[in-house]
Amino acid sequence: MTRILVTGVSGLLGSNLALAAAPRYEVVGVVHRQGLHNPGFETVQADLLDLDGLGPLLDAVQPDWVVNCAALANLNQAEQQPQLARRLNTEMPGRLATEAAARGLALAHISTDAVFDGSKGNYRETDAPKPLSVYAQSKRMAELAVKSAHPGAILARTVFFGWSVNGQQSLAEFFYNNLSTGQTVQGHTDRRFCPLLVSDLSELLLEMLDKDLNGIYHVASTDSITKYEFGLALAERFNFDPSLIEPAESTATNPAAKRSPDLSLNTSRLVQALGRRMPSVAQGIKGLQAQLENGYRQRLQSLALPQPQEG
Numbered sequence: 001m002t003r004i005l006v007t008g009v010s011g012l013l014g015s016n017l018a019l020a021a022a023p024r025y026e027v028v029g030v031v032h033r034q035g036l037h038n039p040g041f042e043t044v045q046a047d048l049l050d051l052d053g054l055g056p057l058l059d060a061v062q063p064d065w066v067v068n069c070a071a072l073a074n075l076n077q078a079e080q081q082p083q084l085a086r087r088l089n090t091e092m093p094g095r096l097a098t099e100a101a102a103r104g105l106a107l108a109h110i111s112t113d114a115v116f117d118g119s120k121g122n123y124r125e126t127d128a129p130k131p132l133s134v135y136a137q138s139k140r141m142a143e144l145a146v147k148s149a150h151p152g153a154i155l156a157r158t159v160f161f162g163w164s165v166n167g168q169q170s171l172a173e174f175f176y177n178n179l180s181t182g183q184t185v186q187g188h189t190d191r192r193f194c195p196l197l198v199s200d201l202s203e204l205l206l207e208m209l210d211k212d213l214n215g216i217y218h219v220a221s222t223d224s225i226t227k228y229e230f231g232l233a234l235a236e237r238f239n240f241d242p243s244l245i246e247p248a249e250s251t252a253t254n255p256a257a258k259r260s261p262d263l264s265l266n267t268s269r270l271v272q273a274l275g276r277r278m279p280s281v282a283q284g285i286k287g288l289q290a291q292l293e294n295g296y297r298q299r300l301q302s303l304a305l306p307q308p309q310e311g
Contacts, residue, residue, distance in 0.1 A: 001026050005063035007048060007096075008070030010034040012169040013110060013198055015300060016162055017067060020202040028061045030070070036165070036303045048092050055099040065106045065209050068093055071139070078135035089138035094145030101150040106212070108154040108205055113193060113220070115140045115157065118260030121192060121224065125157075125216040125269055132260060143216070154208055157265060158219040161230075162198030162288060163297040165304050171195070172288055175231045179240035186248040187228030192262045194220035195230065197284030199291070207274060217270045221281045224264035230281065237285045 002025050008014040009029025018029045018041050027041035036043055046057050048070050058066070071089050072078050078085040093109055100107045114136040115129040131137040143155050161172040168177070178185045196204075196219065204219055225233070228247045235242040267278045279287075291297055 002065060003028065003061070003063045004065045004067060005058070005061050006030065007066075007068045009039075009043065010036060010165060011069055011071075011073075012162060012164040013160060013201065014067075014069035015039075015165050015303065016198040017069060017202040017205065019300070020199055021206055025206075028063065030057070034165075035305050037305050039303050048096075049087055051092060051095045054092070054096050055102075058099055058103055058105065063105060065108070066096065066100050067108045067110075067205060067209075068096055069110050071110070073135070075133055075135045078138065079133065082134045082138075085134050085138045086141070089135070090141040090145060093142040094149055097146040097149035097153055101152070106152070106154075106209055107146070107150050108156060108209055109142065109146045111143050111155050111157045111216075112136065112139045113157055113159045113218075113263040113265055114260065115143065116260070116263060118191070118263045121262030121264040122266050123218070123264070124266045125218060147216075152214045154205075154213055155216045156205060156208070156219045157216065158196060158201055159193050159263070160196045160198045160201045161284070163291060163300050165300055167301055170198070171227065171230065172234060172285070175234045175245070176238065179231075179235055179238070179244055182241070182244065184244050184246060185231065187226070187231040187245045188250045189226050189228045189247045190249045190261060192224045192226055192264050194222075194224050194264050194267075195281060195284065196221050196279065197287045199287065200279045200284060204270075204274070204278075208270075211273065213273055217273070218265035218267050219270060220265040220267055220278065221284060222267070222278045223280050224262070225281050230285075233282060233285050234288075237289050 004025050006018050007030045018027045021027050022041040029043045072085045116123050117130040131140045161170040231245040
C-alpha cells in the first residue's frame with residue numbers, strides 16, 4: 001500500500017487530506033506542538049524548522065509520497081516575522097524537496113494563488129508571478145526552490161475553504177461562526193478568487209499524485225467569486241440572514257493592504273491532465289453543508305487536543 005507523509009497535518013489542508021487518504025493509503029502525519037486525538041492514522045512529532053532533521057524524518061517514515069501542507073499562512077504574521085516566513089515557507093520546502101528527490105519520493109508542494117498580483121485574473125501556469133506580500137514572496141521563492149531541487153514534484157497553486165480542527169482556519173468558518181450566532185460581518189467586494197472545498201482539493205491532490213503528474217498546476221474552482229459573494233452564497237445555503245453581511249472594500253478594513261483585485265486561476269491544464277472539470281464554488285459550499293450534516297465537522301474537531309501551555 002502506498003505510504004504518504006503529510007506535513008502540517010494539524011492544519012486545514014493537512015487534516016482534511018489525511019482523513020481523505022487514510023481509508024486507501026498508509027498515512028503518517030507530521031505534528032509539532034499541536035498533536036491530534038485518535039486521528040485514525042499514524043502521527044510523528046517533528047520540528048520542520050530543523051532542516052537537518054528532514055532527511056532523517058523521511059528515512060524513519062519511509063513514505064512513497066510526500067505532501068507538504070505546512071506553511072506560515074497568516075499574512076499579517078508573515079509581514080511581522082519575515083525570517084520565520086522564509087524559513088518555513090521557502091527554506092523548509094526547498095530542503096524537503098532535496099531530500100525527497102535524493103530518495104526517489106514523489107512530492108506535492110502546496111503553493112498559492114497569491115504568487116500573482118491580481119492585476120488581470122484568469123491566470124495560467126505560464127503567466128509571470130508578481131507576489132506582493134512577504135507571504136506571497138516566500139511561497140513564490142519556494143516554488144523556485146522546489147522545482148530546482150525536485151523537477152518531478154507537483155506544485156499546486158490553490159486557495160481553499162472548509163472545516164478545520166480548531167474551527168477557525170477558513171473563510172467559510174469565519175462566515176459560518178459569525179452568521180450562525182447573528183453577528184454582523186464584512187465581506188470584501190474588491191477581490192476575486194476561486195476557492196475549492198478542502199476535501200475536493202484533497203482528492204484532486206491524491207489523484208494528481210496517483211497519475212504521477214509533475215510541474216505547476218492551478219487547482220481551483222471553475223468560477224471566481226468575491227468574498228462578499230462567497231458569504232452571501234454560504235448564507236443562502238445555510239439559511240442565515242444575508243443582511244448580516246456588509247459589503248466593504250479591503251482597503252477600508254485595512255488601509256495598508258496591498259490589493260490583489262483578481263486572483264482567479266485558469267485550470268485548463270489540470271482539467272486536461274485529469275480529464276474532468278473542477279468543482280464549482282456552489283458545489284463546494286453544498287459539500288460543506290453536507291459535511292456539517294453528516295458529522296464530518298464534529299469528527300474533525302474531535303481531533304483537537306488542548307493547546308500546550310507556554311513556559
